[in-house]
Amino acid sequence: MTINIMDIVGRxxxxxxxxxxxxxxxxxxxxxxxxxYGEDFRLIADAPYEDLVLVNQPMQRKISQKVQLMEEQSLQLFRQDVNLLRRKQEYQVTEAYSKPSNYFQLPGKVLHIDGDPNYLKKCLTLYEKIGIPVNGVHCNEKEMPGKIGSLLDYYRPDILVITGHDAYSKALGEKNDINAYRHSKYFVQTVREARKKLPNLDQLVIFAGACQSHFESLIYAGANFASSPSRVNIHALDPVYIVAKISFTPFMERVNVWDVLRNTLTGEKGLGGIETKGVLRAGMPYHTNQSEEV
Incomplete structure (x- = not known):
């Protein structure tokens, strides 16, 4: 059976x-x-054609259903978290429910830069479901360092996501050698360029990385959260769950790292970070005709 570009395959x-x-x-x-390119995980890989197996539609659906179940479970847990955060916020704003709950919330704005247009589309759909204001930009990983400055000036986000595809290759060097990674060095350069503009870790919250990325270099470059501490694959939607938690956490509170990671699809082996302040702000009074754009 002939295998062509854009076909879905397994190794x-x-x-x-x-x-x-x-x-x-x-x-x-x-x-x-x-x-x-991984269909559900942010991995890029090379493989000889004789190692490839064309995956038929029934098998694709079977594998996709398992992944979708994981996504739905993660989304449900995240919504429970957000509901608890909102109740806590309402309790504080109304002084233990002694005053009317006539307030509104402004979640943190996200700029999501992605090296994969299909993953970007999936992520934007999830942001919309969760209710997070977001701008998405497709950009080749190698071009990100040169474009990040103008993108930050134009969109002025509270949270920045720098992601796409990555992979570690043992043939290119040891795991501590950033040159042994497909795109980690470009992610690191992009984070550094972003920090030249906004050095404060709480003024701009950054997530950076993809599958098997060089976690330590990304954190030291200035990312608040990154992948991948154990050099494992991360799910395409993991960056969304990371920044969504921060977006819905009040700016006077700090986000516990484990609280951020526990509802992701990959967990602490694929994701990590440092203590970070939330970016949600509450205001009042609320009007029913109030614009969502502020």
Whole structure:
């Protein structure tokens, strides 16, 4: 059976554990190599064509259903968290319910820069479900450092997401060598450029990284949260759950790192960070015709 660009495949040597889309091909020593993007995980990989297995529609649906169940469970837990945060906020604003709850909330604004247009679309859909104001920009990982300054000036976000695809290659070096990673150095450069403009960790909250990214370098460059401490794959939607928790946490409170990670799909092996202030602000009075744009 012929395998073509944009087909959904699995890797036989990995027992087809993940779904990939073929996005390009190259030739190495006379052998045809496919460049693969993960369908649900932010991983980029190379594989010889003879290792690829074309995944039929029924199998795609079966694997996708398992991932969707994980996503739904994570979203449900996150909504429970947000509901608790809102109740706590209402209790404080109304002085233990002794005053009318005539107030409104302004969640933190997000700028989400993604190296994958399909993942960006999925993330924007989830932001909309959760109710977070967001602007999404598709940008090749290598171009992010040169574009981040103008994007920050234009969108002026409270939270910045820098993500796309990444991967560690043992053939290129040890795990502590950033040059052994596909895109980590570009993510690091982008974080540094962002911090030149907004050095305060609480003025601009940054999430950076993708599958297997060089976590330590991203944190030291100035990211509040990053992937991947254990160099594992992260789910495409994990950055959304990270920043959503921060977006809905009041700016007078600090977000416990474990509270941020526990409802993600990957957990602490794939994600980590430092203590960070929330960015939600409450105001009053609330009017029914009040614009959501402030």
């Amino acid at each position: 036989e040597s990995y027992n087809c554990d993940l779904l990939f889309r073929i996005i390009d091909t190259k030739e190495v020593n006379g052998k045809k190599i496919a460049i693969l």
